[in-house]
Amino acid sequence: MQRPFVHPPIETVTLEGILYALADPVRLEIIRRIGAGTCAMNCSAAAPEKMAKSTQSHHFQILREAGLIRSERRGVEVINQLRCDEIGQKFPGLIPAILKAADERDACRST
Template identity: 35%
Template sequence: MPDENGHPAVDEIELGAVFAALADPLRRQVVLKLAAAPDEIRHCSAFDLPVTKATRTHHFRVLREAGLIRQVDLGNSRTNQLRLADLQVRFPGLADLLLAEAASIGTAKGGAT
């Protein structure tokens, strides 16, 4: 059962929900940006998504409910962090793929993510 903020427990993260969340290019962009610096915590506004605020909120909710990110509500904003340790426990190969893709994108852009 998800916690009070909508984060599923590690054993409740479903592969289908993760794949569905990652199927959207904007959501995958968010996850890869977080994977490029997995220890960083970023505000929703730190992601340059070409969508309305409502659509941005929807994308982050999908990522949170799929178990890919952890969000902390700060009142008028939220912070986001990739649930890397949880993903490594639940789907170790998937976590490695996300990290490898984030690294290759960073390298392709000259280190900028």
């Protein structure tokens, strides 16, 4: 089928959806990678290597439905970017706080 990507308008994005999406370690990692990069990232680059593609695709779909990312086909690949401005407007400081917590966790781990 492969219908075009659906992105919920920011008004319908819910806190539950965001937390649910970010509660999965894989998806949190994807968001961290996408969020850290300056430009949009394709799915394979953002997801863990050894995971089944179908599972990757599933995770991206959940991130899209949660309103966290915007996906767009660019040639043979699909590029993704964080909808940080929109989300930041609706839930100020939420995403940064979570990403900061993830960074702090990593910093603690490596010491």
